[in-house]
Amino acid sequence: MNVQLVTTKEQLEDAYSVRRTVFVHEQHVPLEIEIDQFEDEATHVVLYDDNEEPIGAARVRVLDGIGKLERICVLSTARKKGAGKLIVNKLEEIATSQGVSKIKLNAQTHAIPFYESLDYKTVSDVFLDADMPHVTMVKEVN
DSSP states (O other), X not given: OEEEEXXXXXXXXXXXXXXXXXXXXXSOOOHHHHSOTTTTTXXXXXXXXXXXXXXXXXXXXXXXTEEEEEEEEEOGGGXXXXXXXXXXXXXXXXXXXXXXXXXXXXXXXXXXXXXXXXXXXXXXXXXXXXXXXEEEEEEEOO
């Protein structure tokens, strides 16, 4: 598996394809919410398996000096194999290269233990995003 910075239209479509599978088809998020007005300002990554098939995707934006990880997803067939950790590590690398010292994300509540294992701390009460329970989590980085 390898995480690639999206630099081509084909890679971006691969990322969108994974996001549509996970968020729109699996979790029933409306497409008009999933693909939003921040796509062009975000830095996207796509995770490919050993056969160069897209199996994960995410994006990161820097807002007010804080890295914001967004749209982190992995196809169901690739979960529990370290794919999510590879994606988060790459997003953190991108954010810290832009000088941030704090990273935040809005995690679906079922994913809290995963993010805690990567040293993220919950800093909010539960709230709904796309009708799913989420919390905001943060991590201090060097």
